[in-house]
Amino acid sequence: MQLDAKIPSGPLADKWDNHRFDIRLVNPSNKRKYDIIVVGTGLAGAGAAATLGELGYNVKAFTYHDSARRAHSIAAQGGINAAKNYRNDGDSIFRLFYDTIKGGDYRSREANVYRLAQVSNEIIDQCAAQGVPFAREYGGLLDNRSFGGAQVSRTFYARGQTGQQLLLGAYQGLMRQVNAGTVELHTRTEMLDVVVKDGHAAGIVTRDLVTGEIESHSAHAVLLATGGYSNVFYLSTMAMKSNVTAAWRAHRKGALFANPSFTQIHPTCIPASDEFQSKLTLMSESLRNDGRIWVPTKGEDPRAAGDIPEDERDYYLERIYPSFGNLAPRDVSSRAAMRMLDQGLGVGPLHNGVYLDFRDAIGRLGKETIEARYGNLFEMYHRITDEDPYSQPMRIYPAPHYTMGGLWVDYNLMTNIPGLYALGEANFSDHGANRLGASALMQGLADGYFVISYTVADYLADYLNVTPVPTDDPVFKQAEAEAKDRLSRFLSINGTRTVDDFHRELGKIMLEHCGMARSRAGLEKALSEIPALEEEYYKDVTVLGDDASVNETLEKANRLGDFFELARLMCQDALDRDESCGAHFRVEYQTEEGEAVRNDEEWAFVSAWQWQGNNVDANRVAEPLEFENVELKTRSYK
Numbered sequence: 206m207q208l209d210a211k212i213p214s215g216p217l218a219d220k221w222d223n224h225r226f227d228i229r230l231v232n233p234s235n236k237r238k239y240d241i242i243v244v245g246t247g248l249a250g251a252g253a254a255a256t257l258g259e260l261g262y263n264v265k266a267f268t269y270h271d272s273a274r275r276a277h278s279i280a281a282q283g284g285i286n287a288a289k290n291y292r293n294d295g296d297s298i299f300r301l302f303y304d305t306i307k308g309g310d311y312r313s314r315e316a317n318v319y320r321l322a323q324v325s326n327e328i329i330d331q332c333a334a335q336g337v338p339f340a341r342e343y344g345g346l347l348d349n350r351s352f353g354g355a356q357v358s359r360t361f362y363a364r365g366q367t368g369q370q371l372l373l374g375a376y377q378g379l380m381r382q383v384n385a386g387t388v389e390l391h392t393r394t395e396m397l398d399v400v401v402k403d404g405h406a407a408g409i410v411t412r413d414l415v416t417g418e419i420e421s422h423s424a425h426a427v428l429l430a431t432g433g434y435s436n437v438f439y440l441s442t443m444a445m446k447s448n449v450t451a452a453w454r455a456h457r458k459g460a461l462f463a464n465p466s467f468t469q470i471h472p473t474c475i476p477a478s479d480e481f482q483s484k485l486t487l488m489s490e491s492l493r494n495d496g497r498i499w500v501p502t503k504g505e506d507p508r509a510a511g512d513i514p515e516d517e518r519d520y521y522l523e524r525i526y527p528s529f530g531n532l533a534p535r536d537v538s539s540r541a542a543m544r545m546l547d548q549g550l551g552v553g554p555l556h557n558g559v560y561l562d563f564r565d566a567i568g569r570l571g572k573e574t575i576e577a578r579y580g581n582l583f584e585m586y587h588r589i590t591d592e593d594p595y596s597q598p599m600r601i602y603p604a605p606h607y608t609m610g611g612l613w614v615d616y617n618l619m620t621n622i623p624g625l626y627a628l629g630e631a632n633f634s635d636h637g638a639n640r641l642g643a644s645a646l647m648q649g650l651a652d653g654y655f656v657i658s659y660t661v662a663d664y665l666a667d668y669l670n671v672t673p674v675p676t677d678d679p680v681f682k683q684a685e686a687e688a689k690d691r692l693s694r695f696l697s698i699n700g701t702r703t704v705d706d707f708h709r710e711l712g713k714i715m716l717e718h719c720g721m722a723r724s725r726a727g728l729e730k731a732l733s734e735i736p737a738l739e740e741e742y743y744k745d746v747t748v749l750g751d752d753a754s755v756n757e758t759l760e761k762a763n764r765l766g767d768f769f770e771l772a773r774l775m776c777q778d779a780l781d782r783d784e785s786c787g788a789h790f791r792v793e794y795q796t797e798e799g800e801a802v803r804n805d806e807e808w809a810f811v812s813a814w815q816w817q818g819n820n821v822d823a824n825r826v827a828e829p830l831e832f833e834n835v836e837l838k839t840r841s842y843k
Contacts, residue, residue, distance in 0.1 A: 208461075208813060208828045211615040212316045217834050218298075221320045224616070228663035236261035239665050240424040240673055242409055244396045244451055246273035248368075248646060249629030250430030251375035252653025258382030260658060265422055266379065266388055269395040269414060269446065269760075274376050277432055277444045278649065281368030282582065283491030284350065284360035285332075285646040287325035292349055296357040298322045305644060306835050308354040308534050309609070309637020310787035310803060312464070312811075315834055316616060317634045321644075324651040329361055331654055335374035338363050350494050350578075352642035354534035354842075360643040365489055365582040371646055375653070395760065397688040399427060399455045399625065400680055406624035407674040410684045412692075414760065417753040419685050421676040425668050426661055429455060430628040430653065433608035435468060437768045437775065438720065439712025441605035442474055442487040448764040449771050452612050452631050460620040461613035461813035461826060463633035465771065466779035469640055469788050470721045471606035472538040475589055475599075476558040483705070485604040486589055488561070489582055490642040493531045495566035495575060496599070498522050498538075500559050504549035510560055510598045521545060525798075529842040536639040536788045536801075537842055539603035543721055544799055546602070558600035567595065603721060607645055609636045609788070610778075613813040613828070617660035618652060621813075624664060628652040633811070638787025692752045695762040700745035704761045707742045711735070711765075711772060719776050724792045728780040732773065736820070739769040774814055774823055781825065784808045805837050 213224040231239070239262050243254040246268040254266040270276065290296040301322040306313060333339060333347070339361050340348040349358040363370040382388040391411070398410040400421065408423035434449035435441040456462045473488045499520045501513050521541055523530040533541070542559050545551065552558050567575050572595060576583070583594045590600070612620050612627040614634055619626050629649035636644065674680065718724075718731035742765070750756040785794040785801035786808070794802040809830050814823040 206815065206826045208613070208621070208826060209615065210314065210828060211617055212314065213616065217315060217319050220316050221323055225659050228659060229666040231662045231665055233261055235669060237263060238670065239263065239668070240265070241661065242422060242424040242427045243267070243430060244409065244428065245276070245430035245432065245631070246270070246379065247276035247278035247430060247432060247629065248372055248375055248649035249631070249653040250428070251276070251372065251379045252650050253428055253430060253628060253657050254388050255375060255378035255382050256654055256658045257661070258385070258387035259378070261387065264382070264388045265391065265424065267391045267394050267396060267409070267411060269393060271392055273379055273390065273392070274372065276372060277447055278372045278646070279369040280442070280444065280487065281646050282365045282487070282489035284352065284362035284367050284643040285328065285371065285650075286352070286359050286641070286643040287329045287361060287647070288322055288359060289326055289329060291347060292358045294357045296359050300357065301325060301359065303835060304355045305635070305641055306637070307840055308641035309639050310801065310840060311637065311805070311809070311832065311835070311837050312467070312786055312830065313635055313637030314830060315832060320656070321635050321648060321651050324655045325647050327655055328647060328650045332371055332374050332650070335377065337370050337374045340364065350491060351532055353490055353493065353529070353532045353538065354641040355532070356529070360491070362491065365491065365579055368646060371650065375650070396431075396451045397454065397763070398684045399458050400684045401458045401622060402674050402678065402680045404623065406622055407678075407680060408676065410681070410688050412688070415755055417751070417756070419689055421681040421685055423673040423676050423681070425665055425671070425673055426624045426626065428626045428628060428657065428661070429612065429631050431631045433611070433630040434768075434771060435605040435608055437712070437772050438605040438715050439708050440477060440482065440485050440716070442471060442485050445484055448767070450764050450767045452627070453767040453771055455612060455620065455622070455625060457816050458622065459816065460622050460625060461815055462610070462774060463613035463811050463813040464610040464638070464778065465775045465814065466719065466782065466789055467609035467638050467787065468605060468775070469535060469607040469609060470539040470603040472535055472542055472603045473561065473601045474604035474606075475586065476553060476555065476602040478555070486585070487604075487606065488586060488599060488601055490535070492561060492579060492582060492599070495570070495578070496531065496561040496563050497565060498531050498559055498561055500545045500550040500552060502550075505556055506552075510552070510562070519550070526842045533842045534639060534641060536790070539721060540790060540799065542603055553600045558602045560598035561601045562598035563594060564598070605716070605720070607640050609633065609638060609640055613811070617663065618657055619660070619664065626657060626661065628657060638789050691766070692759060692763060695746065695748045695759060696752060698743065698746055698748065700747045702745050702747065704746060704748065704758055704765055707738065707746060708761070708765050708768070710738060711768065714738070715772055715775070719772075719779050722790050722792050723779045725780065728776050731776045732780070735769065735772050735776065742766075742769065777822060778812055778814065782808060782812065803839070809837070
C-alpha cells in the first residue's frame, strides 16, 4: 500500500492558502443535499458539527454522554496556544511551528503543523467572539502565560478551566444549529461500527445506551472526533468512559492506525494513593509557571517539606535544564521525575511523587495573585488530598495522558478510507512523538472550526445528487448483526471476574512494559502476556443484566475487548521502532544522561498499521517524513 498524504506543493507558508483555493467547493444551495455524520462532541466534534451546520449541510452528531457539554475536552485546564505575540517576546507563526515540530521530536509532518500554527490566531478571535472568558490584563488585553517546551508566553487561558470554557463556546454554536434544524443531535448513543461499501465510508452502527436499540445511520461522509485511548493503561488522566472503540472499529474496517505507541505521560498528576484507585487526576501544566519542582537530597526523608532546608532540596529540572527549567517539555520532565524515584527520592506516604512548590511564588507575588491564577486547581487538589497547597507543596508524578497516535489521515484529515475523516486527538497528524502543553485544544478547534469545512467539500463535490447508501443495504444489516453478536457474546460468558479486574491487569502490563520506558525484553513479555489475558477474558468475564436497557458493564466489556487488541498493536509498534523519540523511550537507545537517542536515518517516518485479522500481527506501512524547513537535530532544553 502506498500512502498519499496529499501535501500541497509550494512554499510552506503558502500551502494552506493555495490548497483552500485549489480544492473544490460546494455552493450554498447544494450543501443541504449532503448528509454528514459527526461522532463525538468535544472541541473537534462540536466545532465541526456547528460549523458544517452553519454552512448548511445536514449533520447528525452523536455522543454517548447525556449532553455534549460532558465531553472530555472540559478536562483540559491550562490553556490554548496561539502565535499572537501579544507579549512582544519574539513569538511568530514560524516559532510556534518550530516549537511544535521540535517538541514532537521531529516525528510529525511539517505541512500539517505549520497549518496548525497559522490557524491558531483565528481560533482565539473565534472564541473571544463567542464570549469565552479568557483572562485579561489590567488594561483589558488578553493575557498569556507560558507552557512547557517554549520560551515565549503564547498560552491563552481561562483560569484553570480553559477546556470547559472553550467547550461551552463550541456547545453554544452546536446547539444553535440544533435549534436551526441543521444538526440532529443524538445523546446517550454509542458508535459500535463503521460501515464501508465499495471501499467508501457509508455510515455507522450505533447503540442507544438507554434502550439498547441497535440502529444504522447513513451519510455521504463520516467524521470521527472521538478522542484518545490512554485508558488502555486503566489508570490515566482521561475520563473513565474515554475509549478507542470508534477508531478501532474503523481500523478493523481498513483504516490505518498510525504511531499507536506514541502515548504521552503527563508530569503533573496527583500520585495514586493505593492500587485499587480507578482514575488519576491531572494538575494543569500551567502550575509549572509559578511552581518549582524538587525532591529532597536524602532518600525517603521523613521530614515535612517545610522542614527541609534549601540546601537539602534538589530543584532537578532547573539544575538539568537551566534554559527551560520547570517548563521543560512533558516527556523530558516525566522521565526526569522517574529518575528521581528510581534513586529512592520520592515523597509522600508511598514515596511515589515529587514536590511542586509555590512557596517562592506566594512570597514574591502574594497569595491573592496565585489564587486568582490557579484558585480552582488549588481547591481541587485540596479536596482530593486534604492537603493545603498554599501552605505545603503539591505532590505530583507522571501518568498516562494524551495520545499522539491515532487514525492515519492525509492533509485533508481523511483516512485511507475515502469519506472517513478523523479529527482532533482521534488522528495522529500534528504532534509527532510528544505533544506540547496547550496544543490539544488548539488542534481540536483547528480541525473542527477551520480545516474540515474546506476539505470535506472537496470529497463531497463528487457526490452531488447521489443518495447515501440506504440503511437497509446488506452492508448495514451485516454490521448490525455483528454488533449484536459481539454484545451477546459478553452476556453469555457468565464468568467469575469483573471487567474492571481484567482492565486493571491489562493496565499493569501496559504501564510496566509500554509506559514511560520500554525495552525489547519487556515488550516481548507484554506481547506474550496480553493474548493470554485476552483469552482468559473471553472465558471468565462476568457481565450481568441484558442488552435491552442501561448496562454500563456491557458498555465497558465491549470497549475493553477493543483495548486488548489495541494494546497488542501498541506493543508491536513500540517493539518495531528501534529508537527513542519523544514519549517513546526505548531504554536501549539513550545517552549516558538518560536522554532519548533518535535514529533519523532509519526511522524518520510514520508507522501506519494495517489490520490483518484477529490474532494476526498488523502490517506496517511507512509514510516518510520530509523536513525542508527545519534542521533535524538532537533536542536540547538545557
